[in-house]
Amino acid sequence: MYDILIAPFADYVFMRKALIGALAVALGAAPIGAFLILRRMSLTGDAIAHGILPGAAVGYLLAGLSLTAMTFGGLVAGMAVALGAAAVSRRTTQREDASLAAFTLISLAAGVMLVSLRGSNLDLLHFLFGSVLALPDDALILLAAIATVSLLTFAFLFRLLVADALDPAFLRRVAKGSGVVHYVFLALAVLNLVAGFHALGTLMAVGIMILPAAAARFWTRSVGAIVVVAVVIAALSCVTGLLLAFHLDLPPSPTMILCSGVAYLVSLLVGREGSVMTRRRLPAGVPA
């Protein structure tokens, strides 16, 4: 048992660092994912995650594999996609899901193109799937800092975030200036996706955000509990994924996301709230 669960982390520094990085990402990202789902913005999260790719790639073209340049580029591009997709659905007749899909595809193509201009296929894989097993110390500090800022902001704004997700029009009436909460939330989402990009890569970052939160929704009926369960599922997926990757020699980032994918599928089938199983027990037409 020790050999399977503890030894990899005890014996190898790179595994310990990977664990810290992945747990930091899980802590910060899972609560964001819970609110993305409550606000029906899962696709926005996906579009932002992909939007980070060309931004980080521009940073890479200008400064090589520099943490600062890629982080800054990713933040700017992610925020542009977050605000741009909302603006498109406000100013045109096209619904948001279509504009989000468009942004996602353009970002992905542009990002891959930009990285390929200078980098090797190895660099490209690093962008798409992250480098959780080779995180430098400054990257670890960045991920931990983002998780800390994110959790503190969440604790401070929790009731505002819930109210803004439930009934934004009401909140605007009773609390002047509360419109800013939405933008703070988007900024946190971008920050955490940039953190996720460093550890898991642009294709997988949104997975650790959305899948645990989607799974948690099937287990509990209060927002606070969903956030906690989502964090637990995300953290367990990271640990399990890292261990599986280590023992079976699998790529770590997709393995971690697949673990949360399994958690999602199990929750979907046997969860306590509105899962396939609970709905089968109810007579037709009764909302769970």
Next chain:
Amino acid sequence: MTDAPRIMIRNLALGYGSRPVVEQLDWDVAPGSLTAIIGSNGSGKSTLLRAMAGELRPLAGTMDGLDGSVTSYLPQDSGIDRAFPISVADLAAMGLWRKVGGFVQIGRHWSGEIERALGLVGLAGAARRPIAALSGGQFQRALFARLILEDADLILLDEPFAAVDRDTTADLVGLVRQWAAEGRTVIVALHDLDQVRQHFPQTLRLAGGRATYGSTAQILSVLGPAPVPKVPPGAFRSGTVA
């Protein structure tokens, strides 16, 4: 007990883009009055309520008396996701926002107030239930509990009984009358004229962009002479006048 405002509306024009829906509206609303707004679909009932709630900027004209008072507004469709994981008590407790703010927990000393509000709307035993478990009528009751906790001077309701059963309507109408009896100003957009006749002393009728206002008996008994429809330029050329 409340500071119900005297609202003075002068020469008000409302609309979306530059197309006015309501034009040249002059209307004085007495403090503590209970008024129904009637008119066909598209006559501007919702538009007027939205403007009074501060969600729509007037194209022209003034609305005085709204600034100093606490206004609550229940739109026809609240847009709330009915599957949202929140309890009935927590939804109702949002009504305390102006008093408690968003940065602290709602203290235990409020729980009596919240229970009282839920009791008044007939949801006494449902505080802990998720809103997803409520019927349409029960959900509307929960929103009324939130209105009670808002403790507003001016209460604006847009078709609040449109999608609820008869018992719920009777209970909620009772609350509306109670609010007016407490000295709050209540304005309700409605389409059921029997309801208006039975419960609402004052009526504002919107038709063709123009308004008539008076006692309900007066407005409903006449229901006309219908306000003269605005004749667009060029309408006479064809030789037919509607």
